[in-house]
Amino acid sequence: MSVANEDLISAATDARRNAYNRYSNYSVGAAIVDDRGHLHVGCNVENAAYPLGSCAEASAIGAMVQQGGKRIVKIAVVGGAGDIGPCTPCGGCRQRINEFADKETVILAIDDSGDWQEYSIDDLLPASFHLP
Numbered sequence: 001m002s003v004a005n006e007d008l009i010s011a012a013t014d015a016r017r018n019a020y021n022r023y024s025n026y027s028v029g030a031a032i033v034d035d036r037g038h039l040h041v042g043c044n045v046e047n048a049a050y051p052l053g054s055c056a057e058a059s060a061i062g063a064m065v066q067q068g069g070k071r072i073v074k075i076a077v078v079g080g081a082g083d084i085g086p087c088t089p090c091g092g093c094r095q096r097i098n099e100f101a102d103k104e105t106v107i108l109a110i111d112d113s114g115d116w117q118e119y120s121i122d123d124l125l126p127a128s129f130h131l132p
């Protein structure tokens with residue numbers, strides 16, 4: 001089952017509205033289509049102990065795994081505001097996505113005006129770390 005980019009972006013945008021971002025005031029939403037065509041969403045959840053905050057992608061991946069999804073077919077990440085461009089996944093989230101991504105996995109980075117850029121995991125994390 002394929003999900004249109006617009007529908008996935010809309011799910012990530014909805015999730016973004018629930019971001020708990022009282023320290024950075026930066027909202028991020030993520031939405032994943034898994035290998036069964038199921039949808040999973042997440043938002044960033046910050047914490048007074050700053051390093052404990054979690055990214056939107058981490059929340060969405062956790063939801064996918066908990067629901068039995070095995071692979072990420074497509075992931076949309078919505079963030080950015082004003083003159084800040086689309087929210088591309090941070091370094092840690094690139095590695096998190098890599099764990100469940102294939103060569104064909106589509107990664108969409110969207111700004112809050114709805115413009116998006118499309119990447120593969122090889123674009124974002126070349127020569128990535130894998131265990132044998």
Ligand code: THU
Pocket residue numbers: 021024026027028043044045046053054055056057087088089090093
């Ligand atoms: N953030 C994400 O949720 N995903 C990313 O890929 C980049 C950053 C969050 C973490 C923090 O809550 C806020 O954005 C500012 O860094």
